Amino acid sequence: MNLSQELDLERRRFLTRRWFFQQCGLGLGSVALASLLGDRAGAATPPAGPGPMTPRQSPLPARAKSVIYLFMAGAPSQLELFDHKPTLAKYNGQPVPKDILGGQTYAFIKPDSAIYAPEFQFAQHGQSGAWISEAFPELARVADELTIVRSMTTDAFNHAPGQIFMNTGSQQFGRPSMGAWVTYGLGSVSQDLPGFVVLNSAGGLSGGAGNYGSGFLPTVFQGVLFRKGADPVLYLSNPTGMSSSLQRKTLDAVKELNEQRLGVVGDPEIATRINAFEMAYRMQSSAPELMDLSKESPETLALYGAEPGKASFANNCLLARRLVERGVRFVQLFHEAWDHHSDVKGGVKAQAGVTDKACAALIADLRKRGLLDDTLVVWGGEFGRTPQVEASTELKRSLGRDHHPQAFTMWLAGGGTRRGVTVGETDDFGFNVIKDKVHVHDLHATLLHLLGFDHEKLTFRFQGRDYRLTDVHGEVVAKLLA
Numbered sequence: 161m162n163l164s165q166e167l168d169l170e171r172r173r174f175l176t177r178r179w180f181f182q183q184c185g186l187g188l189g190s191v192a193l194a195s196l197l198g199d200r201a202g203a204a205t206p207p208a209g210p211g212p213m214t215p216r217q218s219p220l221p222a223r224a225k226s227v228i229y230l231f232m233a234g235a236p237s238q239l240e241l242f243d244h245k246p247t248l249a250k251y252n253g254q255p256v257p258k259d260i261l262g263g264q265t266y267a268f269i270k271p272d273s274a275i276y277a278p279e280f281q282f283a284q285h286g287q288s289g290a291w292i293s294e295a296f297p298e299l300a301r302v303a304d305e306l307t308i309v310r311s312m313t314t315d316a317f318n319h320a321p322g323q324i325f326m327n328t329g330s331q332q333f334g335r336p337s338m339g340a341w342v343t344y345g346l347g348s349v350s351q352d353l354p355g356f357v358v359l360n361s362a363g364g365l366s367g368g369a370g371n372y373g374s375g376f377l378p379t380v381f382q383g384v385l386f387r388k389g390a391d392p393v394l395y396l397s398n399p400t401g402m403s404s405s406l407q408r409k410t411l412d413a414v415k416e417l418n419e420q421r422l423g424v425v426g427d428p429e430i431a432t433r434i435n436a437f438e439m440a441y442r443m444q445s446s447a448p449e450l451m452d453l454s455k456e457s458p459e460t461l462a463l464y465g466a467e468p469g470k471a472s473f474a475n476n477c478l479l480a481r482r483l484v485e486r487g488v489r490f491v492q493l494f495h496e497a498w499d500h501h502s503d504v505k506g507g508v509k510a511q512a513g514v515t516d517k518a519c520a521a522l523i524a525d526l527r528k529r530g531l532l533d534d535t536l537v538v539w540g541g542e543f544g545r546t547p548q549v550e551a552s553t554e555l556k557r558s559l560g561r562d563h564h565p566q567a568f569t570m571w572l573a574g575g576g577t578r579r580g581v582t583v584g585e586t587d588d589f590g591f592n593v594i595k596d597k598v599h600v601h602d603l604h605a606t607l608l609h610l611l612g613f614d615h616e617k618l619t620f621r622f623q624g625r626d627y628r629l630t631d632v633h634g635e636v637v638a639k640l641l642a
Contacts, residue, residue, distance in 0.1 A: 212380045212431060213355045215347045215487075218612025223576020223642070224536040225349075226484045227342060227607070228491045230477075230519060232511075233323060233365055234498035237278075237545035237561050238569035239590050240508045243310050244282040244291040247588035248547055252277035256548055260591050267317070268501060269550045269562045275589065276549035276561065279505035288580030295512040298520035304580040305523050305532070307572040307640055311584020311593040314543050314565045314600050319499065322542030322565070323367030328375065329604055329629045336375035336620070338604065339490035341629045342611060343381045345618050349487030352446035354384040356490045357483055361473040362497040372492055376622040380432040383492060386451070386479075411437055450482055464521040477518040481525055484535050498541055501550050502557035523573050536575025536610055544568025547590045567593050570603070576610045576642050583639045601634035609636045 239245060255272045265271060280293040286303035299306075316322035321331040328335040336344070339356040348355025358372045365371055372383030415434055422430040453461065453468040453475060461467070465474040473495055480491045495515060500507035519539065526532035545561035545568075552558075567586045573579075585595040605615040608629065615634055619626040 211347075211351070212378065213343065213348045213351070215349050216345070218346060219617070220609075220612045220614060222610065222612030223534065224574070224610045225534040226487075226489050226491070227339075227536045227538065227575070227611070228480045228484060228522070229338070229493070230515075230522075230537065230539040231323075231327070231371075231492060231494050232498050232515070232539065232541040233362075233494055233496035234319065234500075235322070235541040235543050235545060235563065235568070236498040236511070237500060237504055237508055238310070238567070239278050239545060239547060239561070240280050240504060241293050241295055241512075242291065242308055242569040242571070243567075243586060243590050244293075245278065245547070245586075245588065245590045248275055248590065249277040251275045251589075256589060256591065260587060260589055262592075264566070266546065266548075266562045268552065268555070268557070269546065269548055273546075273548040273550070275547055276504075276559070280508070286580060288582070290580070290582055295508055296516045298517045302520050302523045302573075305527065305573045306580065307577040308569065308582040309571065309584055309598050309603075309640065310567075310569045310582060310586060311596050311598050312540070312544070312568045312570050312600070312603070313593055313597055314568075316543065317563055317565050319366035319542060319563075321367075322563075323365060324370055326540075326542045326600055327367070327371040329601065329631055333370045334373075334375050335627070336377045336381070336629070337370075337372050337383065338607070338629060339372060339383050339492055340374040340377050340381040341608075341618060342490045344377050344620070345613055346489055346611065348489040350483075350489075351487075353450065353483065353486055353488050355488060356381065356383045356492075357488055358383040358385045358492050358494065359476040359479060360385065360494045360496075361471065361476050362495045365494055365496055371494070376627070377620055378428045378432050383490075386447075446486075450486065451479070453478060460525065463525060465517045473515050474518040474521075477522045478525075481522060481529075481531070484526075484531060485529070500545070500560055501555075501562065502560040504545070504559060504561050507560075526574060532574035534575060536577070536607065537573040538570070538607070539572075540570030541568070564591075566591065572640065577640055578642045581639070583637070596637075596639060598637055598640075599633070601630045602637050604630050605634035606637045606640055610641070 239248065253274045256275055261271055280295050282291050282293050284290065285292050285300040288304050290303040290306060290308055292300045292303060314322060314325060316325040316331055324333060325331045327337045343355040374382035414437060418430055418434050453466055456478065464478045466472070466478045467475065473493070476493045480493060483491045497511050523532065523537060526535055544564040546564045548562070550557055550560040550562045567590060583596050584593060584598060586592060587594050608615040608618060615628060615630045619628045
């Protein structure tokens with residue numbers, strides 16, 4: 161049999177399969193959409209509506225409906241902010257004891273580098289008595305809303321793999337991000353805005369767009385990056401000469417052609433394309449309205465320190481609240497400015513000044529509006545910082561801290577977490593976790609649990625096996641749950 165005959169035979173087989181599905185009342189496109197939207201490996205109850213972002217019921221009881229992830233890229237120093245270590249002041253300038261070090265090596269400091277005492281004073285706050293440094297005075301006012309985790313640990317040592325690991329559960333590029341998994345499982349209540357929105361207020365991310373990508377999941381679930389100004393999404397506005405009626409007719413024609421093609425080949429990416437065109441059309445009115453912070457009261461703007469028309473972390477926190485109000489499922493704020501290999505005191509002071517007020521305002525505002533109970537707020541970076549000092553004449557660095565994956569701090573608020581508790585402990589030098597260790601996979605398992613998922617069952621089959629956010633690890637941390 162020659163190549164032409166083989167191709168003709170395959171065409172006949174395809175047409176036979178297509179005829180079968182049509183006789184059953186199903187096109188191949190319908191099968192593709194059903195696969196895209198339905199219950200994969202117990203992910204969620206199949207949706208009633210036709211779109212891939214149609215809201216779906218979680219398989220287990222959920223405490224949280226949406227997530228706001230305040231990602232402090234660059235890795236904030238836990239020793240300057242949340243992990244109070246008086247011992248460091250006592251041994252300031254001396255080497256870390258060898259039994260504590262355990263042979264650990266670093267990229268920019270020697271193992272015998274001297275201990276560096278924190279530059280900020282700590283105090284206990286709220287009825288919970290949470291230890292928070294003077295760098296975060298506004299956050300200290302909402303201490304009783306926080307679940308502080310001082311025993312985080314990660315497998316990654318450098319920024320790019322660390323950020324990718326924290327956001328996707330793997331140090332390898334190409335895996336779905338947390339926001340993609342959540343929208344894959346739950347869809348989104350908002351039909352006029354993306355289910356997964358990304359806001360950035362500082363430098364470029366070491367891990368790049370992979371931090372909010374969809375990986376091998378259909379691309380409809382990837383994060384959509386919003387910019388400042390009247391056009392938050394590129395190419396959203398009509399070009400000169402394109403009227404609304406002409407645009408609608410054009411979109412209808414394109415949609416019909418795409419649907420015909422979807423019915424023939426059943427490619428889920430065509431369904432994604434259809435959804436993207438329609439979402440962009442709806443966003444032409446919804447996105448500018450969302451971004452117009454001038455409609456907020458002067459009291460609210462002052463609470464956050466927000467200024468309409470400007471790009472800032474404060475504005476992004478206020479936008480995050482507006483997004484979850486409108487039904488957006490997952491909002492991620494990236495603030496890449498915490499990598500303090502030198503002058504950790506000045507760096508932390510500067511970034512705390514940028515972020516402290518807005519973080520506290522977001523929690524207080526969500527509480528006031530009745531949104532905090534079902535909105536999970538997460539704060540943290542990709543790893544921690546060393547208790548030893550980093551100093552290098554060659555690199556022109558002094559009084560900084562190197563990367564430290566063994567122990568760092570994150571906090572959660574709302575969404576079914578325990579209010580006013582601190583979980584986990586590190587040793588006297590803040591070097592190793594000695595109680596209630598929480599690995600990145602454990603954090604992910606817990607976040608999915610709060611959203612109503614068994615992390616072992618929210619899966620997607622790719623290249624012959626089922627993948628999940630927690631891969632083959634992770635346990636729900638009961639101490640974090642209300």
